[in-house]
């Protein structure tokens with residue numbers, strides 16, 4: 579099934595032109611289409627709001643400060659089973675697991691730590707909708723699915 583998902587390219591990757599090119603190439607070569615994109619910088623309160631489910635976790639502060647430390651690329655990606663395929667291409671969150679299980683994933687190749695892990699992807703249809711609306715409030719997701 580054709581799906582939309584939200585992808586974030588995190589600040590460390592955006593800061594490095596060669597790695598940003600490689601990650602972008604991996605997205606396109608894996609059959610994803612970029613429906614919308616924006617380059618932006620989150621405030622700390624926007625980062626807190628986006629990651630509200632991680633409020634109070636031990637890594638919340640470092641996550642919020644990292645995610646607001648520089649520009650992000652935000653994409654609405656479209657593709658067959660885009661949610662799970664994008665997460666597969668990213669690889670697992672934790673860097674040690676990634677290098678063992680998915681060494682050729684984006685995080686396997688370029689992840690630095692459990693926080694500085696290159697990219698983000700929605701984990702369910704419900705969260706994809708919420709996260710797309712967070713970054714693209716003007717995008718009419720319901721209409722897109724109806725007219726697809």
Ligand code: CMP
Pocket residue numbers: 632637641671692693694695697698699
């Ligand atoms: P992401 O897929 O964007 O979703 C939540 C983020 O929190 C995750 O990627 C990491 O950047 C960060 N994160 C998750 N687990 C940990 C952890 N154990 N230690 C540090 N950061 C984490």
